[in-house]
Amino acid sequence: MYRPRNVDEYIxxxxxxxxxxxxxxxxxxxxxxxxxxxxRILPALQQIANGLxxxxxxIKAGTHVIARDEPxxxxxVITENRQRLPVAITGMLDALNLAHKKGFPES
Numbered sequence: 280m281y282r283p284r285n286v287d288e289y290i291x292x293x294x295x296x297x298x299x300x301x302x303x304x305x306x307x308x309x310x311x312x313x314x315x316x317x318x319r320i321l322p323a324l325q326q327i328a329n330g331l332x333x334x335x336x337x338i339k340a341g342t343h344v345i346a347r348d349e350p351x352x353x354x355x356v357i358t359e360n361r362q363r364l365p366v367a368i369t370g371m372l373d374a375l376n377l378a379h380k381k382g383f384p385e386s
Contacts, residue, residue, distance in 0.1 A: 280370060283378050289345065292378075293335050296371040300328040303368070316363060323360040327353055327372070334379075346382030351375065 283289040307321045330353030337343035351357070357364070357372050364372075 280377075281374050282384055283374060284383050286345070286383075289375070289378050289383070290338055292371060292375055293331055293338065296368070296375060297328060297331045297335065299365075299368055299371065300324055300331065303365070304328060320360055320363045323356050323363075326356045329353075330356070331375075345379060348380060351379050 281292075283292050304321070304324050307318050307324060330351065334343060334351075351372070354376055357369070357376075361369055
């Protein structure tokens with residue numbers, strides 16, 4: 280699993296995850312028929328995207344704390360929907376969660 284090595288990589292990963300989730304949200308909204316898997320997980324995707332955007336706002340404000348020894352605040356949504364989320368997204372979210380919880384690996 281990829282793991283950000285510093286704050287810059289952490290910020291980049293947050294931005295990449297937001298981009299990917301926004302793309303998934305756009306696909307889900309385009310489906311609109313109520314039958315596709317994307318449409319069924321739309322509320323979860325929105326919660327995760329909102330959580331990431333709140334993190335991004337904290338980072339920009341200088342109030343986000345990394346290595347606080349607690350999981351991402353929206354980890355429960357990720358866990359509940361893990362099997363339905365694309366692997367690429369869960370990989371990014373897992374990497375963010377690990378850095379958020381434990382910090383960066385020592386060089």
